[in-house]
């Protein structure tokens with residue numbers, strides 16, 4: 001084990017860590033919202049979304065009593081909408097079962113939708129100043145390099161080792177545990193970066209096994225996630241006599257679940273099977289863009305068809321594309337405005 005790890009890390013954090021993030025020292029609710037937003041999303045992207053979200057839903061009761069539409073609208077652009085749906089569900093549970101108070105207990109926290117063990121650890125330590133152990137992507141990467149942990153880090157054997165290390169290295173109590181959590185996150189994102197780590201600035205350069213062996217870039221081993229083949233999606237914008245576009249609510253589960261978008265399918269004829277009242281093959285091509293999801297890319301092709309509202313029987317909202325921005329997936333907004 002590395003000597004005086006948490007003390008040395010705390011000294012480093014004080015001098016070089018991040019101290020001005022808008023969710024820091026703002027309590028459990030702000031920590032929880034930020035932690036959920038930060039899953040799969042970078043800090044600089046999250047900051048403006050976090051600020052607007054907290055302005056709109058300043059308390060747990062505000063979030064719980066808001067409509068899902070409104071929550072999703074404030075999430076639009078951040079992606080991974082299941083996170084927003086879970087946040088909303090969990091807020092309702094906190095209001096109904098926990099008297100509007102986020103539980104300060106690991107076992108109760110992990111029962112809430114969208115909160116895993118690491119997020120719960122972050123809420124406890126960063127939000128409440130209690131002991132909480134985390135193991136996010138940054139921590140995994142730092143540990144895999146410090147201790148040369150091989151193999152797929154998402155597998156049970158590696159997970160066990162990583163959680164044991166995280167537990168052993170986290171101070172046993174109080175405010176030190178809180179600093180430790182922030183410091184681990186900072187070390188991973190400022191110094192021990194995935195690409196181009198700056199080992200010469202690392203407080204553990206002499207302890208780090210991967211650095212000593214000159215094998216830093218071999219850790220962690222890349223995940224062998226199966227890449228889904230790229231797809232083409234046709235987006236058909238039906239536009240009525242008032243220049244309004246028909247937006248349909250997407251099914252709750254799946255990509256862009258619960259958000260509003262024009263018809264989307266793999267081809268115009270597929271969409272035609274759905275809308276039998278007009279000839280979709282007369283639609284005009286408008287342009288395209290490529291959007292990358294985490295494990296596949298989609299080529300979005302945009303077509304527009306002028307119609308009369310009374311010819312369309314499907315239930316949706318006719319809105320001007322300038323007016324309906326919130327609640328529409330970011331790439332669709334971009335595509336419609338090309």
Ligand code: SF4
Nearest residue numbers: 192199202205208211
């Ligand atoms: S020495 Fe380099 S690889 Fe090792 S923990 Fe520090 S930054 Fe990461």
